[in-house]
Amino acid sequence: MSDRKPVLEIEDLSVAYQTANGLVNAVNDVNLKVYPEEIVGLVGESGSGKSTMAYAIMRLLKGDAFVTKGHIKVMGEDLYALSPKELRKFRWNKISMVFQSAMSALNPVMTVQTQIVDTLTSHRPEMSKAEAIKRAGELLDVVRIDRKHLNSYPHELSGGMRQRVVIAIAIALSPGFVIMDEPTTALDVVVQRSILDQIREIQQVEKFAVLFISHDFSLVAELASQVAIMYAGRIVELTKSGTLRLGERHHPYTEGLLRAIPHLTADEVVIEGIPGTPPNLVNLPSGCAFYPRCPLATDECRKARPNLYQTDNAIIECHLFKGDREVQHV
Numbered sequence: 001m002s003d004r005k006p007v008l009e010i011e012d013l014s015v016a017y018q019t020a021n022g023l024v025n026a027v028n029d030v031n032l033k034v035y036p037e038e039i040v041g042l043v044g045e046s047g048s049g050k051s052t053m054a055y056a057i058m059r060l061l062k063g064d065a066f067v068t069k070g071h072i073k074v075m076g077e078d079l080y081a082l083s084p085k086e087l088r089k090f091r092w093n094k095i096s097m098v099f100q101s102a103m104s105a106l107n108p109v110m111t112v113q114t115q116i117v118d119t120l121t122s123h124r125p126e127m128s129k130a131e132a133i134k135r136a137g138e139l140l141d142v143v144r145i146d147r148k149h150l151n152s153y154p155h156e157l158s159g160g161m162r163q164r165v166v167i168a169i170a171i172a173l174s175p176g177f178v179i180m181d182e183p184t185t186a187l188d189v190v191v192q193r194s195i196l197d198q199i200r201e202i203q204q205v206e207k208f209a210v211l212f213i214s215h216d217f218s219l220v221a222e223l224a225s226q227v228a229i230m231y232a233g234r235i236v237e238l239t240k241s242g243t244l245r246l247g248e249r250h251h252p253y254t255e256g257l258l259r260a261i262p263h264l265t266a267d268e269v270v271i272e273g274i275p276g277t278p279p280n281l282v283n284l285p286s287g288c289a290f291y292p293r294c295p296l297a298t299d300e301c302r303k304a305r306p307n308l309y310q311t312d313n314a315i316i317e318c319h320l321f322k323g324d325r326e327v328q329h330v
């Protein structure tokens with residue numbers, strides 16, 4: 001942790017979707033801080049609320065999704081208090097996002113150069129076209145794509161190159177904070193590895209903070225200094241990534257995720273899944289949301305939502321940690 005001012009400060013955030021079956025409570029009472037130059041991971045199964053949280057932070061919630069309570073500050077600025085004009089200036093200059101699918105993030109009928117130049121000139125109107133073209137070339141150097149691809153269309157690039165272009169666009173205006181939402185999910189393992197190495201390199205040079213979202217625990221643990229584990233729209237643990245292994249003190253859900261990482265025994269690859277399915281977000285269990293799947297659940301877990309407890313390496317929402325110091329939020 002740091003005594004510097006956080007670049008991201010989420011306070012008691014809840015986000016819901018209006019559906020025909022009722023309100024889906026996708027994000028519930030989330031608190032989280034990310035400090036300058038820090039990489040924080042956000043992990044959870046599909047539907048745990050990770051991407052909804054990312055879209056809420058960017059103020060990009062669409063359709064029937066809306067913030068029901070809480071505050072989000074980016075670099076001290078309440079994003080939801082900004083006018084559309086102010087928000088447009090704020091996005092990409094101060095905060096940007098790398099989306100899951102590069103193909104849908106890029107415009108298929110525009111060249112790489114046009115897309116980068118458009119981003120630069122629309123978010124920084126004082127920049128001339130010549131300056132923007134020069135910067136587009138520099139950005140391709142940063143993400144190690146040959147400048148000849150400035151004139152390529154997205155379909156002429158490999159999946160890895162497209163994702164690099166998306167990263168180039170996200171860092172084009174040197175934002176202080178970048179959200180990366182499963183940036184390598186669609187790529188094969190080798191390309192995934194090289195993109196991850198590159199993200200780390202660029203982040204160290206450009207010095208932005210990152211919220212790195214993934215369902216892949218090992219990936220996040222490698223990149224981030226801290227990892228938030230999300231279950232049923234709640235952050236149930238915030239932990240130092242160096243202690244993310246079995247044998248350390250973790251939330252039972254975190255332990256389940258750690259066991260679910262494929263591991264080798266003498267002659268086979270073993271994957272232990274977490275039994276059961278995530279809860280219905282229209283109707284969350286009254287106590288701990290994980291209790292129907294938790295091997296250590298007690299009657300108390302069914303009745304009362306646990307408080308948060310500070311251990312040596314983590315903050316954990318679980319009744320099992322009652323002997324540790326209680327804290328108000330992560």
Ligand code: SF4
Pocket residue numbers: 251252253288289290291292294295296297298301306317318319320
């Ligand atoms: Fe399991 Fe109870 Fe802890 Fe929830 S509070 S994770 S059910 S032990």
